[in-house]
Amino acid sequence: MAGFDPPGRLVTLTDVAREAGVGESTVSRVLRNHGSYSKRAGERVAEAVARLGYVPNRLAGSLAGGGAGTGSGLVGVVIPSLANIVFPDLLRGLTAALDGTGMQSVVGVSEYDPDREEALVAALLSWRPEALLLTGLEHSPGTVSLARAAGVRVVEMIDTDGEGIDRVVGFSNRAAGEASARHLLARGYRRIGYIGLDPGSDRRGGKRLAAFEAVLAEAGLSLVGREVREGRSSAAMGRAGFEALLARHPDLDAVYFANDDMALGGWFACLAAGLAVPERIALFGFNGLDFTEAMPQPLSTIRTPRLAIGRAAAACLTGDGPARIDLGFDLIEGATA
Template sequence: MSKDDTSAAQGHVAHGESRRPLTLRDVSEASGVSEMTVSRVLRNRGDVSVATRERVQEAAKRLGYVPNKIAGALASSRVNLVAVIIPSLSNMVFPEVMNGISKTLEDTELQPVLGVTHYLPEREEKVLYEMLSWRPSGVIIAGLERSEAARAMLRNAGIPVVEIMDIDGEPVDSVVGISHRRAGRMMAQAIVDAGYRRIAFLGTKMPLDHRARKRWEGFSEVLEQAGIGVADTELYEGGSGFAKGREMTAAVLERTPDLDFIYYSNDLIGAGGLLYCLENDYDIPGQLGLAGFNNIELLDGMPRRLATMDSCRREIGEGAARIIASHAGEGAQIFGEQVDLIPTLDPGDTLRQA
């Protein structure tokens, strides 16, 4: 393999430098076996020794090679599909992102196709592998944190890649989103400025919810700088919902009754907490302030408007789709566009004004 091929295969690609999809020959040279043997292994056909099979599979994974299921069927080896990979269908954030993508692609020949990872890195690898094997014209994928195998597949796909929702990290190619650390800092500063001092955080257990983790990091950073710190936390696993918010709010207020503010990692559990507090005659926002995140429309009918922050969901979808549409078919390059959107804080009726 030449020096240039080795650099591309390993993903050391500078801004504006050409890329190309990996081939059977790359895997053949990396594993030291013939292209025919590589093809047999990757198609799971033919009599190949266990040792050879493992060597080929390891080389393919290391390089980020994805077999082309439509090779020979289309001269261009590309289809007018955009792979859109998100972590959840139940999370109310992503339908609006999808609406932005779909609306922007309506006047093009490109069609979005959806894959769901359930926040699991191994599931993301599988979904990405299958979707890239159909040679789409671009990839839109949520988040920045992923396995090295997934990053290798994206780096060497030879198509525009846009990572969305989050800009706090190192993208493979282009990125459209908000800074979740900045969002956490903005909310914390508003709470401190309003005079609240006994503050709790309620949210998801965060090893795999990287965006919630970054908001928490920014939030706690500002509180520490103000000499306040976090008075209590309550974390959960599984889906978000009103019932979960009620349960968590009851638990934290029983444990730490002198709290004067609760910051929730999303609006759904925040809305459940708000209903609990209103039913138990808390003075909102005087005695106790509340805030969530995402500004979802579902909460417009609540008896009080929950303080929240818009996560720019539709704008993220639109921006990502515009990048894919403008670069699809231009050849394998790193375009490196970055769109940093600024969320808006809405104090609603649950965050008193400074």
């Protein structure tokens, strides 16, 4: 890098061996905790490592081991966003579960772009990780090919509706959409609208919407209207979408939102317009984010097991459990529907 002046020479395994007064092979055995060495030798190596600030070259150890996933200690993770709290929650569950295992996560953010996801997967695999964790079940053909050829455990998270590459951990988005529709119908709502993102880019939201509409069709109904927005979901987007949808369909009695962020925006719009919730219009979200319980009217929504998904994904890396783990979800009745 231009202008970068390293503070000092990289400490090598040879330096540690010289400092500890042992051979390099002994240092290697101590650091890998593999093979025979005396207690005193182990202590001397540990002391030398601490004095010199030596960091083992895990990548070199992995390559020397003869293939991917044989000692790098890295877990490659690709998520679509850091702006959506769903994914930081998932990472919290994952990293907490990895603590103490000797494995560390390396995270890439795809911004919901399949081509970017593929490039990130290729970059992560070049570091020979122990495992690869992906979000969702829909990927580019190139990503699927890379993951299948990597020779490491692959875990796909958050969705169970479809075929997986290796291990799948999450919940059924279709079942979540069905449960949402049945809840609104059971409460007597019949003129229902939808606000969300393009189902082509929000694949999991598209699955929920399709299942929601299928339940309405079974009851002889259909969505009265829908407002599909482009960009990153937010409360501001939800408010603008709600106002646009209600302007076109003022007789709606309920709105189903793709997520809680947008549902919060809908609630703000109702507050500003003096619309009683749920008496005049009901609001139903998705994800069960923490703020939904703190609202003056707790949001009616689906709570997803984000931390548990992260923990279960980590468990897949250290065991031979089931190939598919469905952790389900909770329907939160709340006070808005």
